[in-house]
Amino acid sequence: MFVAGCGSKGAVSLTGAILDPSLAVEQTAIGTLLSGEFDLMLALGKFAPDSATVESPTFSLVEADTGAALGTKTLSVDSPDVTFPLKVAPGKDVTIAFELDASTPIDTDAVDPLCSAPVRIVATVPHSLEGGTTLTARSEPIDVAGCP
DSSP: OOOOOOOOGGGTSEEEEEEEEEEEEEEETTEEEEEEEEEEEEEEOTTOSSOEEEOOOEEEEEETTTOOBSOSOOOOEEOTTOOSSEEEOTTOEEEEEEEEOTTSOOOHHHHHHHHHSOEEEEEEEEESGGGSEEEEEEOOOBOOBTOO
């Protein structure tokens, strides 16, 4: 018997998006601080063969137009309400709130690239599907507040 089907890859895979991002720089006595928050939404297609085990994601900033990395340092974030690894069941989605750790000043040469054009937050999310792989999610372009 031959069975054909059609559908989107999202019906069986893990997808993600960064929602409601905000970023701001603030000049203080100890240096320039970068603060912000965003949500990472992960969804697993309802026809996925199994739940996805999601490991702790890493986050970075890129130029919105070119995708060029802004520095090599990953963003230090906190999400006190979630413990990794976490499971996402087929047909379900999870939204995780993250806040940047703004306690450490950023390099002075990082301020101009952050303020010269819109940026995107990029998430790299390791997960268990397809023998273990990563998902990359990007935010919409963000203008950084507080720029000189």
